[in-house]
Amino acid sequence: RCTDGPSFQSPTQAPVTLRARGATTLALEPAGQVDPVRLYEAEARVSIVGDGSVAVNGPLNFTPGFYLAAPPTIDGDLSDWGDRGTLKLRDQWKVLGQAEWNGDADLHATVRLRWDRQNLYLGIDVTDNEHLQDGVQLAQGDYLVVATAGAGKATRGGRVLVLALAEEKPKTAGDLTRGLVFAAKQTEIGVTYEAAIPFATLGLAKVTEGSMVP
DSSP: TTTSSSSSOOOOOOOOOOOOOOOOOOOOOOOOOOTTEEEEEEEEEEEOOSSSSEEEEEEEOOOEEEEOOOOOSSSSTTTOOOOOOEEOOOOOGGOOOOHHHHHHHTEEEEEEEESSSSEEEEEEEESSSSOOOOOOSSSSSSEEEEOOOOOOTTTTTTOOOEEEEEEEEEEEEEEEOTTTTTEEEEEEEEEEEEEEHHHHHHSSOOOOOOOOOO
């Protein structure tokens, strides 16, 4: 269960057989809408036949990200990414400019996340009816921000990466540019952004499934 988030559709429990140091995966489907970029507090209770139960607590999120056996070519072309694990950022995720937003044709984005042992890969397809960026002051034009949450639940102490496209040239700024590989392309309906961020830059020396960015 999520102690501060959505409930799950039935069934929410299943019998499993595990060997010593074994592992298994149980698929649970959230009931209702979840925030894909939020960390929830989750609790899993494991009942051992004839020997009571134990509760395990930890963070849980619903951001889809998949392991890659071979890294993508960072060239701003997302046609080789496919549609698996897409995250749609639409009206419910607006932070700035809500009063001026005029629907999906005005502004929305599709985000894909992938990873291997070295990098976190971002593939972001932005629909924007008017892309404005002069490259001088990135924050005064259209740009993307990738941010880490920082310690605990607060965003204080987090780090940011700014990605932009100005006059067909990729521009970057922020705390996470070391070792970054980044490309962007303007399309007929917006801009595509593609980036590889080293996990070492994100503060992770070793990465496995379930690793958390500090």
